[in-house]
Amino acid sequence: MGHSAALCDHRAAIEITKDWNSIEQVVLRNPQGASARVSLHGGQVVSWRNEQGKELLFTSSKAKPSKAMRGGINICFPQFGNCGSLEQHGFARNKIWTVDSNPPPLQSNESQGKSFIDLLLKPNEEDLKCWPHSFEFRLRVLLATTGDLALISRVRNVNGKPFSFSFAYHTYLSVSDISEVRIEGLETLDYLDNLCNRERFTEQGDAITFESEVDRVYLSCPNIVAVLDHERKRTFVIRKEGLPDVGKPPFAFLNIIVHKAY
Numbered sequence: 001m002g003h004s005a006a007l008c009d010h011r012a013a014i015e016i017t018k019d020w021n022s023i024e025q026v027v028l029r030n031p032q033g034a035s036a037r038v039s040l041h042g043g044q045v046v047s048w049r050n051e052q053g054k055e056l057l058f059t060s061s062k063a064k065p066s067k068a069m070r071g072g073i074n075i076c077f078p079q080f081g082n083c084g085s086l087e088q089h090g091f092a093r094n095k096i097w098t099v100d101s102n103p104p105p106l107q108s109n110e111s112q113g114k115s116f117i118d119l120l121l122k123p124n125e126e127d128l129k130c131w132p133h134s135f136e137f138r139l140r141v142l143l144a145t146t147g148d149l150a151l152i153s154r155v156r157n158v159n160g161k162p163f164s165f166s167f168a169y170h171t172y173l174s175v176s177d178i179s180e181v182r183i184e185g186l187e188t189l190d191y192l193d194n195l196c197n198r199e200r201f202t203e204q205g206d207a208i209t210f211e212s213e214v215d216r217v218y219l220s221c222p223n224i225v226a227v228l229d230h231e232r233k234r235t236f237v238i239r240k241e242g243l244p245d246v247g248k249p250p251f252a253f254l255n256i257i258v259h260k261a262y
């Protein structure tokens with residue numbers, strides 16, 4: 001079955017296009033006019049627009065062709081950051097994924113009434129040389145009628161030999177002036193400060209605000225975190241499910257980065 005199989009039924013609001021580099025992109029739309037664009041390069045969400053057509057994700061103008069693009073939502077797998085032997089954030093974000101036209105069913109009714117696409121990544125011989133584990137990584141990207149965006153990841157161990165991995169949705173939200181932004185939900189959490197050799201600190205203040213560059217990994221983060229942008233009068237609510245964390249970092253973390261020149 002080819003890509004056309006992914007275009008039927010509930011996925012009628014899906015369009016497949018190509019980027020300037022001839023790499024396929026899947027565009028999801030909802031009836032209210034919101035959209036999300038997912039590249040088969042890295043399975044990366046490269047655009048998410050609300051019903052007014054406003055872009056909600058940041059993309060660096062310094063993005064380099066064929067490199068992992070700084071922007072959108074990078075899928076980091078099988079390694080987050082440089083905590084392992086692989087390239088920074090693992091190889092998945094630099095691979096060409098395929099459209100999965102026949103994914104195994106999901107247990108929840110999470111997808112009802114949403115426009116969605118399933119992508120699949122399997123290791124090639126080169127990947128197996130540097131990370132010798134047989135896996136299938138399935139990513140479902142969903143756009144709800146409310147305009148909410150959801151990502152569901154499933155990692156299957158194909159041959160049953162145990163392996164461990166970490167993964168992350170490295171999300172670049174578009175915000176106004178950083179001095180207008182506040183993050184709620186991380187109060188009193190511990191974090192590793194990447195600007196201080198990953199030294200561990202405890203967050204002291206109330207909501208987090210920004211005065212200078214920040215590059216931190218917050219540990220054991222709650223299921224809901226809010227990013228409030230006062231200037232744009234917009235709040236992003238980031239919700240996670242299914243990553244139970246019982247104080248065992250780094251299984252559920254939030255990486256907050258505010259760089260000066262991106």
Ligand SMILES: O=P(O)(O)OC[C@H]1O[C@@H](O)[C@H](O)[C@@H](O)[C@@H]1O
Binds near residue numbers: 194215
């Ligand atoms: O430039 P990359 O490899 O996409 O990484 C983006 C960011 O990834 C984060 O995890 C790091 O904490 C940042 O320091 C880094 O800038």
